Each structure stands twice: as C-alpha cells, then as structure tokens.
Amino acid sequence: MPDPESRDIRKLDLFSQMADEHFTSLMRGAYVQNFPAQVELITEGEPSDFLHILISGSVDLFSSWNGRDTSMATVRPISTFILAATIKDAPYLMSARTLEKSRIALIPSQDVRAIFDADSNFARAIVMELAQCYRSVIKAQKDLKLRTSLERLANYLLRQQRHAGGVAVFELDFEKRRLASVLGMTPENLSRAFKGLQPYGVTVNGTRITIGNQADLEHFAKPNPLIDGFTS
Amino acid sequence: MPDPESRDIRKLDLFSQMADEHFTSLMRGAYVQNFPAQVELITEGEPSDFLHILISGSVDLFSSWNGRDTSMATVRPISTFILAATIKDAPYLMSARTLEKSRIALIPSQDVRAIFDADSNFARAIVMELAQCYRSVIKAQKDLKLRTSLERLANYLLRQQRHAGGVAVFELDFEKRRLASVLGMTPENLSRAFKGLQPYGVTVNGTRITIGNQADLEHFAKPNPLIDGFTS
DNA sequence: CCGTCAGATTGACTTTTATCAATCGATTTG
DNA sequence: CAAATCGATTGATAAAAGTCAATCTGACGG
Structure with a gap:
C-alpha cells in the first residue's frame, strides 16, 4: 500500500492509538484495490472475510428481501465498514456496492481479530466505533418510527x-x-x-x-x- | 448484593470471562434496587451514569419525539441495557421504564469504563456485546424498511x-x-x-x-x- | 354481584404512501 | 445530430396505515 494512504488510514480513530508494530502488521496483510462504479463488493449472507476501508469514492450499503431492496447507509472516505460482522465472524447483514469509482483497502478479518486481542488501544477504539455505529442506527430507527x-x-x-x-x-x-x-x-x-x-x-x-x-x-x-x- | 444474584450476573457473557478481582470490584460499587411497575428509570437525553442490569421483571426501552412515542425494545432478565451510552459517556438515546415489578443492579458508568481499561477479557466481551446489539438493530431496521x-x-x-x-x-x-x-x-x-x-x-x-x-x-x-x- | 375501568376491537373516514403509466428533460451514444 | 436512455416528475388510482368514536370484554374493587 502506498505510504500516503497508509498514513491517512492511520489517522482514523480506529487506528490512531494502536502500536506502530500492530498497525504495520495489519497493513502488511492488506490488499488495496480499485473498483469501477456499480460493483457489488459484498453480498449479504456471505461470511465476512475482510474489514473494508474506503479510501476514495463512495459505497452504498443496502439490503434486500422478497424482491424489494432498501438503502441502509452510504459510506464516504475515509472510513471502515462492516466492522461488526468482522469482529463477530458472522455473515454480513448488508450488501455493499460502489456508487462511483472507488479505492478500497481490505484487511483480512482474521488479522483484525488477532490484533484486537493483542492491542488494547485498538480494542478500545473498536469499542468506541461500535458504540458509535450502534447509536447511529438507533437514531435512524427513531427517525423512521417517529x-x-x-x-x-x-x-x-x-x-x-x-x-x-x-x-x-x-x-x-x-x-x-x-x-x-x-x-x-x-x-x-x-x-x-x-x-x-x-x-x-x-x-x-x-x-x-x-x-x-x-x-x-x-x-x-x-x-x-x-x-x-x-x-x- | 446477595450472592446468588451476583453469581447470575457473573454468568452473563459480558462478565463471565473477566478477572475475579475486577468483577468483585464492579459488584462492590453496584447498587441493587427494586422498582414497582411503570417507573421511568431513565429519560432520554440524560447523562448515562449507570450501566443497568435487569435481574428480574421487565423493562421497556422507548423513545419520544414531538408528542409521539414508540417502543424500541423490551429487556428481559438477565441482561444489561444502555451499554453503548455508558461506554461512550454520552446521553441516553432511549428512555426506560419498568413494565412490572423489577429488580435492577446499577453499576456506575465510571467503574465500567475503568475496568474496561484494565481487563482485556472484559473489553473483548463488551466488543462482542456491542457488535451483537448493533446487528440486532440493523435487523430491526431491515424489518421496518422492507x-x-x-x-x-x-x-x-x-x-x-x-x-x-x-x-x-x-x-x-x-x-x-x-x-x-x-x-x-x-x-x-x-x-x-x-x-x-x-x-x-x-x-x-x-x-x-x-x-x-x-x-x-x-x-x-x-x-x-x-x-x-x-x-x- | 355490580359498576368501573382499561385495553381491545370494530366501523367509518381521512391521510399517507405506494403503484402504474405517461411525460419530461438532460445526457449519452451511435 | 438524432435516437436512445435513464432519472425525475406528474397525474390518476389503489393500497396501507392512522384517526376518531363507539362498543365490547374481561379484570378488579367496592
């Protein structure tokens, strides 16, 4: 991964406080790929093999049932998505597709879980991120129901x-x-x-x-x- | 807190893997109270001073806006509620009221955050719990929208x-x-x-x-x- | 045992939202 | 440039959901 991108990722709350050594190790195992627009990156129900980090472009998180579908959220750079599934090693609950040409880093979920065990600063950051995500969805639900x-x-x-x-x-x-x-x-x-x-x-x-x-x-x-x- | 109750709480995923010493310390600072039915335990918008653990009875989590209100979830024993607000030290997003006579343990949020820093097993359990909660809300939102x-x-x-x-x-x-x-x-x-x-x-x-x-x-x-x- | 009361149900009606079809407009493409 | 295309808009209609008022029902207290 190019250095400037790695530095930008490092600045995310999720990674900013962790040990250098652990961050480097995560980045070593990461793939970075460019995707054209309208590519389905993730399909709901599949196992969560990678934590995704959107470096540039934009990504739609959506979900389908019985022939209908709905957009759940839009991801904009720089941020991660599908953290909860990665951590729980559970199937994705949402699908993801690029809205435009996008650059995305993929970190093997296994690596994330391993470093999570080893680095308590990273663990704390994950907790904060998940708590934030949870609260966002609760707000969205209130918006919908009220x-x-x-x-x-x-x-x-x-x-x-x-x-x-x-x-x-x-x-x-x-x-x-x-x-x-x-x-x-x-x-x-x-x-x-x-x-x-x-x-x-x-x-x-x-x-x-x-x-x-x-x-x-x-x-x-x-x-x-x-x-x-x-x-x- | 009576011993059998403490033991039941200990069995929760959230607390089962943490060090004895830390669990004891958490319980030492905890209050246990009995509430009658229809008591408002928490009002949305207030600072989150305590992590709540429902020992018996049942609790409704609800939310209001502009004269309307909606029930977001029902908590049943034994489980915790309002973990995300406690961890983030942010205002409650939902109100809570007892549906029936209920017994509830209150752990000062400060203590939870302190032990979270000290006990990596506890931190990991919190991550799992939050990821679980997040996924539950996502499912609820899909249910609503689809x-x-x-x-x-x-x-x-x-x-x-x-x-x-x-x-x-x-x-x-x-x-x-x-x-x-x-x-x-x-x-x-x-x-x-x-x-x-x-x-x-x-x-x-x-x-x-x-x-x-x-x-x-x-x-x-x-x-x-x-x-x-x-x-x- | 009766009256009271709260929750549940029903009916009539309104509002909100979705659906279907047609049209418009801007952009792309051959 | 003209045709094709896709998204946005509009109108007509239907379906879904909410509101209001009345009634029903069952639990409870006097």
Whole structure:
C-alpha cells in the first residue's frame, strides 16, 4: 500500500492509538484495490472475510428481501465498514456496492481479530466505533418510527445543510432515487415531499437545495439532537 | 448484593470471562434496587451514569419525539441495557421504564469504563456485546424498511413461536398495545393485522396464538435469517 | 354481584404512501 | 445530430396505515 494512504488510514480513530508494530502488521496483510462504479463488493449472507476501508469514492450499503431492496447507509472516505460482522465472524447483514469509482483497502478479518486481542488501544477504539455505529442506527430507527416521510426529509435537509456549513444553498450528495430509499420512501413520493416543503421555503433545482426560510423549516422539522445528532 | 444474584450476573457473557478481582470490584460499587411497575428509570437525553442490569421483571426501552412515542425494545432478565451510552459517556438515546415489578443492579458508568481499561477479557466481551446489539438493530431496521406491517406481524409470530419451542399454540409476551408499538403500528392496525392473518391459519384468543397452518404462514411471511436471526 | 375501568376491537373516514403509466428533460451514444 | 436512455416528475388510482368514536370484554374493587 502506498505510504500516503497508509498514513491517512492511520489517522482514523480506529487506528490512531494502536502500536506502530500492530498497525504495520495489519497493513502488511492488506490488499488495496480499485473498483469501477456499480460493483457489488459484498453480498449479504456471505461470511465476512475482510474489514473494508474506503479510501476514495463512495459505497452504498443496502439490503434486500422478497424482491424489494432498501438503502441502509452510504459510506464516504475515509472510513471502515462492516466492522461488526468482522469482529463477530458472522455473515454480513448488508450488501455493499460502489456508487462511483472507488479505492478500497481490505484487511483480512482474521488479522483484525488477532490484533484486537493483542492491542488494547485498538480494542478500545473498536469499542468506541461500535458504540458509535450502534447509536447511529438507533437514531435512524427513531427517525423512521417517529416521523412521517415529510418530516424525515425536512430533517435530512437540515442535517445536510449543517454539514455544508449552515449556508442557505447547498447540494444534495445523493442521487434522488437513493435519497428516497435511504429515507424509506419511493422516488415518486420524494418528489411530492419536496413540493410539500415549498410552503416552508424550500426550493429545489436538480440537486441544488435552497432554504429560503430557516426558522419556518426548523419550526416544521423540529430537529432533535437525540435523533439528528449534532453532538454524539 | 446477595450472592446468588451476583453469581447470575457473573454468568452473563459480558462478565463471565473477566478477572475475579475486577468483577468483585464492579459488584462492590453496584447498587441493587427494586422498582414497582411503570417507573421511568431513565429519560432520554440524560447523562448515562449507570450501566443497568435487569435481574428480574421487565423493562421497556422507548423513545419520544414531538408528542409521539414508540417502543424500541423490551429487556428481559438477565441482561444489561444502555451499554453503548455508558461506554461512550454520552446521553441516553432511549428512555426506560419498568413494565412490572423489577429488580435492577446499577453499576456506575465510571467503574465500567475503568475496568474496561484494565481487563482485556472484559473489553473483548463488551466488543462482542456491542457488535451483537448493533446487528440486532440493523435487523430491526431491515424489518421496518422492507416489510409491510402484516409481514412484520407474521414474522414476529414465527419468531415468538420458535422462541416458545416451535409449538403450534403459544402466548404473546407483550401487551398488544406495546406489541403494536414495537412493530411500528397502531393498536387498531394490529387488531386488523391479526384478522389479516386468519387466511393463513392464525387464530388469536387474548394473548394465546394458534398457528393452524405452519407452511401457509411461512409461505406468506418468508422469514429470513438475516432479518429474523435464527443464527447470530 | 355490580359498576368501573382499561385495553381491545370494530366501523367509518381521512391521510399517507405506494403503484402504474405517461411525460419530461438532460445526457449519452451511435 | 438524432435516437436512445435513464432519472425525475406528474397525474390518476389503489393500497396501507392512522384517526376518531363507539362498543365490547374481561379484570378488579367496592
């Protein structure tokens, strides 16, 4: 693996505190590969042979049942995915596919588990990462169970806006069809939901969103740190 | 804390492999309390001062937003709850209330974090527990996003039946209103959903469920290990 | 034993969401 | 450039789920 990439991975919370020797050992066993867009990297149900680290590009985590499918999350660089399955040595619960050309490091799950046993700083980092992931999913579940699709969209826009620095005009970082799937609705419904937010000052032009009246939208959306998580 | 209870707690995966000395130290700092039914033990948003261990009774984890609320999970003995918040030293994302008279051990979060640093077997157990919790929530989310309420109910019944040993007649272990909330629907809708399963051989009498035609129900429900989790 | 009460059920109705089909628009491709 | 294509949008309709109000039922206390 090229040195600069290794250094970037080292900076991740998951790896930043572990012993040099252990990190080097992990990286020695790692493969790095470039994938084109729309490649299925992982299929749910398969054994979890590798911890994946997305170095560049983006990856969709999705799941299927009975002919339907839904997007569970999008992974953006630099971060790992499928840590829980790796650690538990259990089958993947989600499939993963590249959304664009992506560069991905693959660390054999066995190595991760071995170093986890040997390096208590790494073990602690894994705990923190898993706790974080768990809390994220709990928030997503609250979002799904407590809000209508219009409310989910409104809050999504506010989160996205915050992520963009709080400006009034920003870009969606999803294709709309995937956004619909992430929010748990159909693309048709998403179109209508955008219209439903017009009275609160939201205008849409392609992927460009304008929030014309911040207070109005927030009054409708009622964002909450325990769901939308400005903190932890 | 009485000795037999301490022994039962010791048997939990979370504590079974740790050093005696550390376990004793954790238990020394623990409080054990009896609570009546319908007591709110934890309110979401509050700092997480204690890891909770349910010794007997049952506890509902729920969450509220904008005047609505939803039941996220039910905790049954013997198990811990709110581990992630304790570890992260972050606010609770869910509230908890006793469903019946319950006996609960409270371990100061600080102690848990200290022993976590000192005992690598404990750290490993925490990782496993968190990974397990994470995967459970992912499954719940797939259930919510990929299935209609009728399908969720059908699969819930099959899970419950398996839990009861696979017999044709078994009892719901929830009040129906809470079951409705767990499944993400209204009590009225749950009533109708039970009727909707009659064509597949399901009959209901109070909390007593009879599955008259196993094959029919399974054909409709299409249970899947990656959602309904007979394995891990 | 009767009245009370809470949860469950039912019916009527509304709202929300999905589905299907058609169209639009932008981009790609031969 | 023109045709093809894919995603987004729109309209019409259907299905799913929620709401509100009334009734039923069974457990409990007086």
